[in-house]
Amino acid sequence: MARIGIAGAGLLGRLLAWQLARTGAQVQVFDAAAGPAPAFGAQGPAAFSAAGMLCPLAERDHADARVAALGWRSIALWRGIVAALPVPRPFFAERGSLLVAHRSDLASAQRVLARLVDDTHAEPEPLDAAALARLEPALPAPAHAWLLPGEAQIDPLAAMAALHAAAEGVAWHWQRPVAQALPGRLLFADGGSAAFDCVIDVRGLGAAPVWPLRGVRGETVWLHAPGHGLTRPLRLVHPRQRVYLVPRPDDLLFLGATEIESEDRSPVSLKSAVELMSAAHSVLPVLAEARILRLDRHLRPALPDHLPRTEHADGLLCINGLFRHGWLMAPALVQDALALLRHEVAA
């Protein structure tokens, strides 16, 4: 039975551990975090702080076609992963997403739409007021709206918890920071080490000493908004922020997100909070009475080209640089990684 050592129990670490355990491998996971539960405020995995939007078409606004291709593949894979997880399964929906613009932002919206090109999948569909009312009856008609068909969303908190709980036989080692991931060996910050048939390094920003990674700050607002009525992710064309509203179970609404070139982990700024909340309120006035549950922030692990990278040598596999697309791309990246590892895993 192959012995696999994984550094990092974030999104990639949990997906890999769950999938490898299902192949019969003997998996141990080492993480710096205190435990498996969500940690916010730029502590622990970035995965908990994410919106969980699976939007390959919308992300073409600023992402490479390769990101979109990994995203479309991953949506199909998430469907299978969620179905294979035990009940209660994490919330996952494929209802498409909305792009909306106020009247004064039509020119900006047209510039965005010109970039949302994907030869392999459906195009943005303009929605008139009646079509929008059929899709989102609770949404007051904005001046301009488009449906981005085929896009999806997942609840990150529930998915992270479910992958951890379902990874049978995996040994999780918390508060065990990894100092170095080497072929077949992990060196720990406390001076210890352990040997494996294969080591997988998925420490996100924690691998920064070895990879040319930088953190890109993202700030978000978590609202409790009973009766908000929104049923799919909505992006608002905005002059300064990439504003989105993401509905989650239990009347939660997630507002995101700033994208700031800074590794500052300090609390959310007043400017960011005000901009996100006033933009959200401008499309959904019922949010005036929403309650603010959390102001959160984290750093997205980014490589200089904003693309993910997988490196494989005998006994060592590293995946990193998922930037703002980790949930969007992880299942496809993991599928490709497991194909690279097939000989080691079969050992």
Ligand SMILES: Cc1cc2nc3c(=O)[nH]c(=O)nc-3n(C[C@H](O)[C@H](O)[C@H](O)COP(=O)(O)OP(=O)(O)OC[C@H]3O[C@@H](n4cnc5c(N)ncnc54)[C@H](O)[C@@H]3O)c2cc1C
């Ligand atoms: C505000 C925000 C919104 C986002 N929204 C979306 C979205 O809507 N859709 C989307 O696709 N993506 C989104 N993302 C991006 C997504 O969260 C990341 O791309 C993803 O979490 C990266 O996964 P990962 O496994 O590489 O890293 P992480 O999830 O960050 O996990 C890394 C793990 O490594 C551990 N670690 C670090 N250092 C060490 C060490 N030395 N030893 C051991 N363990 C260590 C950490 O504790 C952590 O558990 C968002 C991110 C942010 C910040």
